Amino acid sequence: MSYSQLVQEIEKGIIHPVYLLYGTETLLMKEVLEALEQAVAADDPLGTQRFHCDEVPIQTAVREAETLPFLSEKRLVVAQNATVFTSAKSSLEHDTDALLHYLENPSPTSVFVCTVTAEKLDERKKIFKAAQKNGKVAAFLPLKEQELKAWMAQAARRKKVTITSQAVDRLLFMCGSNLTFLDTELEKLSHYAGENNTIDEDMVNTLASRTLEQDIFVFVDEVVRLRTEQALRMMSDLLKNKQSPVYLLFMIARQIRIMLQVKIQTVRGLSVQQVAGQIGAHPYACKIAAEQARRFSRQDLERFLMELGDIDYQIKTGRIRDRHALEMFLLTMQGKIGTAG
Secondary structure: OOHHHHHHHHHOOOOOOEEEEEEOOHHHHHHHHHHHHHHHHOOOOOOEEEEEOOOOOHHHHHHHHHOOOOOOOOEEEEEEOOHHHOOOOOOOOOOHHHHHHHHHOOOOOEEEEEEEOOOOOOOOOHHHHHHHHHOEEEEEOOOOHHHHHHHHHHHHHHOOOEEOHHHHHHHHHHHOOOHHHHHHHHHHHHHHHOOOOEEOHHHHHHHOOOOHHHHHHHHHHHHHOOOHHHHHHHHHHHHHOOOOHHHHHHHHHHHHHHHHHHHHHHHOOOOHHHHHHHHOOOHHHHHHHHHHHOOOOHHHHHHHHHHHHHHHHHHHOOOOOHHHHHHHHHHHOHHHOOOOO
């Protein structure tokens, strides 16, 4: 079961006695746990009990789940980092027999949740099969592009703002797909926009935080979109941060190569998703490359790659200084589009 399907069930009041949540997207797990807490124990301050299985054995959480709730009909018991569902070793003595017995006969007055920060579980184990039979097993793995965009729109609504599709694309491009980082950025942008207002692309450009690596990707985007003034400004900032001109030239060449591959393969009838699989790139990166490549012909892109290869040779043989070569490439790029030779 996917994250979105699980949330929809909980919102409809469909609550299962057992949940096994695993994966690397811990923010999505946190959102599901918050939804369960709201649905199960919102009126009971003692209705949720959490146990970290790196600190206490799993049977402690099981005993709590077997105990009747005090002020509500049901209690929520969470066993965090329950690595007993994986093949990993633990320094604690976990009583998996007690866990298995509970999973086979879950208490009607408890909702028992086990979370595991791992990409996969050991599906051969009896405890996994019991959780699957009597509850819900859900994977929280990196979201695909459309799922990620839908999550961002939903996260914005929870913060009482809306966000344009252009702002979503720009935020993903500038900040990457780390959900925790994106949520922090959306929080900041929502405060700036104000309640019931809209986050647009200009706000993202003004306020979004970036890592040094992401700054390089934005710099390359400015270059291939022929926004020379912005590219030169970013180049200066990156050089001040000890980035090598040769590395920046390499990253430009890398992006132009992806743009050329996408242009060639889409003309042959392949979708952007298929091209991404063929060249081993992320689908979103290929989508951006396809948009960037529209302003250039195939011949333009091939000529730029040849020129960048020649620049690399001249730098390595000492015929030209690396910074000067980078600046001249940026300043002359636009004038070479569609020219012969």
